[in-house]
Amino acid sequence: xxxxxxxxxxxxxxxxxxxxxxxxxxxxxxxxxxxxxxxxxxxxxxxxxxxxxxxxxxxxxxxxxxxxxxxxxxxxxxxxxxxxxxxxxxxxxxxxxxxxxxxxxxxxxxxxxxxxxxxxxxxxxxxxxxxxxxxxxxxxxxxxxxxxxxxxxxxxxxxxxxxxxxxxxxxxxxxxxxxxxxxxxxxxxxxxxxxxxxxxxxxxxxxxxxxxxxxxxxxxxxxxxxxxxxxxxxxxxxxxxxxxxxxxxxxxxxxxxxx
Amino acid sequence: xxxxxxxxxxxxxxxxxxxxxxxxxxxxxxxxxxxxxxxxxxxxxxxxxxxxxxxxxxxxxxxxxxxxxxxxxxxxxxxxxxxxxxxxxxxxxxxxxxxxxxxxxxxxxxxxxxxxxxxxxxxxxxxxxxxxxxxxxxxxxxxxxxxxxxxxxxxxxxxxxxxxxxxxxxxxxxx
Numbered sequence: 001x002x003x004x005x006x007x008x009x010x011x012x013x014x015x016x017x018x019x020x021x022x023x024x025x026x027x028x029x030x031x032x033x034x035x036x037x038x039x040x041x042x043x044x045x046x047x048x049x050x051x052x053x054x055x056x057x058x059x060x061x062x063x064x065x066x067x068x069x070x071x072x073x074x075x076x077x078x079x080x081x082x083x084x085x086x087x088x089x090x091x092x093x094x095x096x097x098x099x100x101x102x103x104x105x106x107x108x109x110x111x112x113x114x115x116x117x118x119x120x121x122x123x124x125x126x127x128x129x130x131x132x133x134x135x136x137x138x139x140x141x142x143x144x145x146x147x148x149x150x151x152x153x154x155x156x157x158x159x160x161x162x163x164x165x166x167x168x169x170x171x172x173x174x175x176x177x178x179x180x181x182x183x184x185x186x187x188x189x190x191x192x193x194x195x196x197x198x199x200x201x202x203x204x205x206x207x208x209x210x211x212x213x214x215x216x217x218x219x220x221x222x223x224x225x226x227x228x229x230x231x232x233x234x235x236x237x238x239x240x241x242x243x244x245x246x247x248x249x250x251x252x253x254x255x256x257x258x259x
Numbered sequence: 260x261x262x263x264x265x266x267x268x269x270x271x272x273x274x275x276x277x278x279x280x281x282x283x284x285x286x287x288x289x290x291x292x293x294x295x296x297x298x299x300x301x302x303x304x305x306x307x308x309x310x311x312x313x314x315x316x317x318x319x320x321x322x323x324x325x326x327x328x329x330x331x332x333x334x335x336x337x338x339x340x341x342x343x344x345x346x347x348x349x350x351x352x353x354x355x356x357x358x359x360x361x362x363x364x365x366x367x368x369x370x371x372x373x374x375x376x377x378x379x380x381x382x383x384x385x386x387x388x389x390x391x392x393x394x395x396x397x398x399x400x401x402x403x404x405x406x407x408x409x410x411x412x413x414x415x416x417x418x419x420x421x422x423x424x425x426x427x428x429x430x431x432x433x434x
Contacts, residue, residue, distance in 0.1 A: 124326045163302050163329065 010242065014235035021228030028225050031208035035201075043201035054198060056212075061193045065186060069179050070099035070106045073119070076181065076189055082108070084121035086188045098139040098176030102146050107162070109139035109148060109176075114162065133165050140175035147173055283368050284378060287340045290353040290367055291331055294338055302329040303428075311427060318395060318419045319343065330428060336362065337425040341417045345371045345410040352417050356425035361389045361418055374410030383414070391422040 034041055054060040061079035068075050073085055077096035082089040084106075094110035101107075105124060108115040112134055116124040135151040146158040147168060157168040181189070206212035210222035291299045306327045307315060315323050331338040335358045342349040348370035355363040364386045366378035376382060382404060389399040397419060403411045 118326075122326070123324045125329070126325065161304055163304065 010235050010238045014232065014239050017228050017232045017235060021225055021232065024221065024225035025229060027207055028222060028229075031204050034204050035208060038201055043204055044199055046200035047197040048200055048203060053203065054194065057198055057202075059194045059198055061190060065181050065189060066096050067179050067181050068096065068099040068176050070108075070176070071101040071119075073099075073101075073106060073121075074179070074181070074185070075099040075106070075108050078189060078193060081193055082115075083189050083192065084117060086185075086192055087121050088192055089115070089117070089121060089123075090126075097136050098178075100139055100141055100146065100176050102141065102162075103160075107139065107146055109136050111135055114139075116162070127162070138175050140173045142168070142171070142173045281370055281372065281375070285353070285365065285367050287351065287353060287367055290340070290365060291338060294336070294353070294355055294363065295331070295333060298333075300331055300333050302331050304329055305424060305428060311424075314395060314423060315420055318416050318423065320416075328424065330424070332428065335429075337421075337428055339421045339424060340367070341420060343413040343417050345374050345413045347371065350377075350410060350413050350417075352414060354417060354421040356421055359390055359422070359426060359429070361386050361422060363387070364414070364418060366414070371410065374404075374407035376404045376407045377410040377414050382411075386414075386418050389418065389422075391419065391426065395419055395423055397422075 034043065038044055048054070051060060061081070063079065065076050065078040067077075074083075075089075075096065076083040077092075080093055081091050082096065089108075092110055092113065094113055097109040097111065099106055099108045105116050105118060108117065112128065114127040114136075116127070118124060133148060133150060133156050136148045137151055139146065139148050141147065142157060145160070146162055147155055148158075148165075149155050149170075155168040155170055155173075156165040158165050203212065206218075208222070210218040210220070210225075212218060213221055285293075288299075304327050307323070307325070312323060312326075328339070328341075337356045339354045339356070340351065341354060342351050344350070349368075350366060350371070351368035353363075353365045353367050354361065364383045366383070369375055369378055385399070385401050386397075389397045389401075392398050397415065401411065401415055
């Protein structure tokens with residue numbers, strides 16, 4: 001007579017699923033309740049100030065700002081964003097190389113681009129195709145004309161409308177020099193970089209969906225939590241059913257054998 | 260058999276048009292050189308005064324950032340290198356206007372992942388010889404391309420702007 005196999009220990013799996021999914025299910029449930037009552041909790045109005053979370057979301061500029069003075073104005077680049085005084089100008093991956101006042105404009109030099117703005121910071125023209133002038137290293141003024149130096153050490157001077165460029169030699173040039181921003185200016189620019197900031201609602205939403213862990217695979221973590229909840233339900237029901245059957249047979253046995 | 264099918268599918272995917280959609284089809288400098296047969300004139304500047312800027316923004320249906328635009332002119336031919344966003348990224352287009360009529364249009368740089376069909380001559384040739392009506396709309400009907408509606412719309416806007424600006428430039432010369 002062969003020994004009967006031990007039944008599949010569902011209660012063990014039920015316990016394992018519970019332990020593995022506990023933290024995720026708590027996050028899912030708590031954030032779910034919070035999202036159901038966004039207005040009561042004021043999630044959309046609460047702005048997060050934590051540097052850790054702002055860094056996590058990329059809302060804090062990285063590295064140090066690079067600034068150049070152009071007359072009474074300051075041009076700054078921080079984390080790829082260009083600022084004219086305290087206002088955002090444009091985003092560019094190219095490095096800021098300097099800024100000068102020319103006629104009634106401010107000429108901002110990036111590696112392969114010149115940006116012309118007026119004194120209010122309004123864009124006049126973006127010159128991304130400067131014929132023959134590549135990889136600018138610095139910009140300056142020579143006899144009231146715009147002059148740039150490239151990585152190869154060559155100099156090019158522009159005509160008065162900054163339309164055409166001619167090769168030039170280095171003499172009596174006033175180069176644009178980098179300046180240090182004081183902490184107040186840096187803080188103002190940081191605030192502009194952050195824009196409206198990070199609402200608590202965003203964090204709760206991303207925690208609920210799992211995207212706070214990663215934009216690409218974070219959602220799968222919460223998918224896993226959902227699957228664990230389903231398995232918990234199934235294994236829980238199975239454990240109850242088997243125990244119910246056992247109890248039933250036990251009662252039947254007791255009823256017929258304890259007389 | 261199934262391996263051959265898989266190989267065929269992979270070939271199709273790797274060579275799918277979307278994979279090759281983005282790119283620089285012609286550098287603006289080379290486009291200018293082609294148009295002027297190697298003798299590109301010095302660029303001129305057109306300052307967008309309030310009324311002209313308003314018309315440009317009306318065509319674009321959004322604010323235009325910038326106050327001056329450069330162009331290249333030789334006799335009756337005016338060349339513009341203009342940009343407009345299709346869906347998310349700007350499409351750089353070279354447009355030649357000859358005596359108030361569009362002579363040539365070419366997509367030079369396409370940065371979007373969709374709508375790249377507008378770069379083909381079968382599409383851009385529709386614009387040839389089009390002019391501007393009094394309401395700053397094209398006097399020719401341009402057939403769209405399904406799946407490239409926003410790119411088509413962007414190119415049509417650029418054609419209208421090039422014609423409008425050329426009109427302004429030639430008016431300035433005749434005055």
